[in-house]
Amino acid sequence: MNGNDGNLLLEVRDLTFSFRTYAGEVQAVRGVSFNLEKGKSLGLVGESGCGKSVTAKSLIGLNPPKPKGMLKKGEIWFEGRDLARLSEKEMQRVRAQDIRMIFQDPMTSLNPTMTIGKQIVEGILKYGDKSKEEARKIALDTLSMAGIPSPEQRFKQYPHEFSGGMRQRAMIALAMAVNPKLLIADEPTTALDVTIQAQILDLIKDIQRQYDTSVIMITHDLGVVANIADEIAVMYAGKIMEYGTAEDIFEHPAHPYTWGVLQSIPPEDTSSREPLHPILGTPPDLFDPPAGCPFAARCPYAMKACTAMYPPTFDQEGEGHFASCWLYHKKALSVVNPITGREVAKHE
Numbered sequence: 001m002n003g004n005d006g007n008l009l010l011e012v013r014d015l016t017f018s019f020r021t022y023a024g025e026v027q028a029v030r031g032v033s034f035n036l037e038k039g040k041s042l043g044l045v046g047e048s049g050c051g052k053s054v055t056a057k058s059l060i061g062l063n064p065p066k067p068k069g070m071l072k073k074g075e076i077w078f079e080g081r082d083l084a085r086l087s088e089k090e091m092q093r094v095r096a097q098d099i100r101m102i103f104q105d106p107m108t109s110l111n112p113t114m115t116i117g118k119q120i121v122e123g124i125l126k127y128g129d130k131s132k133e134e135a136r137k138i139a140l141d142t143l144s145m146a147g148i149p150s151p152e153q154r155f156k157q158y159p160h161e162f163s164g165g166m167r168q169r170a171m172i173a174l175a176m177a178v179n180p181k182l183l184i185a186d187e188p189t190t191a192l193d194v195t196i197q198a199q200i201l202d203l204i205k206d207i208q209r210q211y212d213t214s215v216i217m218i219t220h221d222l223g224v225v226a227n228i229a230d231e232i233a234v235m236y237a238g239k240i241m242e243y244g245t246a247e248d249i250f251e252h253p254a255h256p257y258t259w260g261v262l263q264s265i266p267p268e269d270t271s272s273r274e275p276l277h278p279i280l281g282t283p284p285d286l287f288d289p290p291a292g293c294p295f296a297a298r299c300p301y302a303m304k305a306c307t308a309m310y311p312p313t314f315d316q317e318g319e320g321h322f323a324s325c326w327l328y329h330k331k332a333l334s335v336v337n338p339i340t341g342r343e344v345a346k347h348e
Contacts, residue, residue, distance in 0.1 A: 011036075018070045030238035030239050042233065056216060059078075060099050102175050253340075
């Protein structure tokens with residue numbers, strides 16, 4: 001996370017968010033920090049319930065407000081402004097112009113009573129200085145950019161007249177029509193078949209390159225971010241367990257949770273007889289998170305220290321690559337990384 005300050009778009013520091021429920025307080029995000037440079041992409045990866053979507057929604061104030069939702073602490077610096085301290089009116093402008101978000105199910109985000117074209121035009125006109133005719137041309141251009149055929153015809157159609165893949169493309173067009181500085185994609189391919197998934201991921205990659213847009217890709221599938229993310233944050237139980245470049249995470253993973261995730265990915269060769277290695281057990285109860293490492297109960301390498309105290313952050317070989325794990329302490333047991341086949345390095 002050693003971004004050049006002049007090139008830094010987003011800086012998140014110690015983000016902590018909870019939900020108040022009838023059963024108590026759910027500590028969904030617990031001290032998350034990361035940077036994002038202009039034109040770069042970050043993958044937020046982790047299993048369902050780990051806090052990745054809550055983290056992303058916190059950036060633009062889309063989590064439930066008090067008393068149900070509570071931003072307990074943290075700073076979200078975006079181009080010199082702390083988004084965590086802005087009013088709802090100011091955040092509406094940020095969401096309309098600077099940071100756009102696309103979701104897993106576009107039908108919950110698109111207005112079923114308005115044509116696709118009208119929705120895009122309204123988004124352009126809301127805070128901009130464009131005329132209706134200029135907005136219409138931009139809308140048609142972005143529909144075309146998003147790979148939607150016959151944009152003039154599609155402009156006049158309603159969301160229900162689009163297939164699932166085309167609706168997701170329309171959502172991307174809606175988001176990119178204002179040329180935002182940051183695009184947040186929350187599980188954008190989960191509901192699509194494999195072929196359409198690949199097309200949507202290629203589209204997001206092309207957009208990043210063409211518009212120099214920064215991207216945060218949220219997914220439970222490490223494979224989804226393999227060819228998109230410059231850096232990856234591996235989340236578990238509301239915390240970032242490991243952070244590094246895509247090469248760091250795939251070639252030199254450091255945290256046992258990351259090892260487990262990589263070992264549970266099905267091989268590309270469908271004829272392979274190599275057995276999968278699922279991560280046994282269940283995530284901890286975030287009503288009452290453990291004092292130590294949240295992965296300790298499922299970790300085959302867990303030691304006494306793992307349950308007693310949350311581990312410090314240990315730097316790894318790559319610049320900006322770190323993992324929070326007691327295995328890297330000088331007094332820890334010697335363990336061989338199952339992905340690299342090398343013994344883990346010890347630190348003071």
